[in-house]
Amino acid sequence: MRLQQTLPRFFVCLFSIALLSGCGGGADLPKLHQLDGTVIHKDKPLSGVIIVFTPLAGGRPSYGNVDENGKFSMAFTNDAAGVAAGENIVTLLEPNPDPDTPPLTPEMKTLFDKYGEGKSSLNITVDTDQDNFELILK
Numbered sequence: 001m002r003l004q005q006t007l008p009r010f011f012v013c014l015f016s017i018a019l020l021s022g023c024g025g026g027a028d029l030p031k032l033h034q035l036d037g038t039v040i041h042k043d044k045p046l047s048g049v050i051i052v053f054t055p056l057a058g059g060r061p062s063y064g065n066v067d068e069n070g071k072f073s074m075a076f077t078n079d080a081a082g083v084a085a086g087e088n089i090v091t092l093l094e095p096n097p098d099p100d101t102p103p104l105t106p107e108m109k110t111l112f113d114k115y116g117e118g119k120s121s122l123n124i125t126v127d128t129d130q131d132n133f134e135l136i137l138k
Helices: 002-021 106-115
Strands: 035-041 050-055 062-065 071-073 086-093 123-126 130-137
Touching: 086 106, 106 130
Parallel strands: 035 130
Antiparallel strands: 035 071, 050 062, 050 086, 062 071, 086 123
């Protein structure tokens, strides 16, 4: 009987600690700028990738899924849109492959070799909100 009384209190305490810790709370967010735009490669929208902006000063990266029209909106967390202000390195990630997805084309392999994680040297300074940003990959 004692365990039945203690267990609910334990979970209430655990839940309270989680709430008080902020669970990604807004007070710790850096200055963010809204960043929406289009990824362009060879004068055409690039699709089917994930774009990542990582602050060079350190800190959490922002992610954006690039849709079939090359459009993306950057997200810092599930609840906060945007990219950390300042200089960011831009990388491309492959989305989780579907078993039915054909292998990468040689052109896409070249892009991931150039702009992939740990390989990219593309730096962009984000200092204003932008809703029509063009990211041109060469």
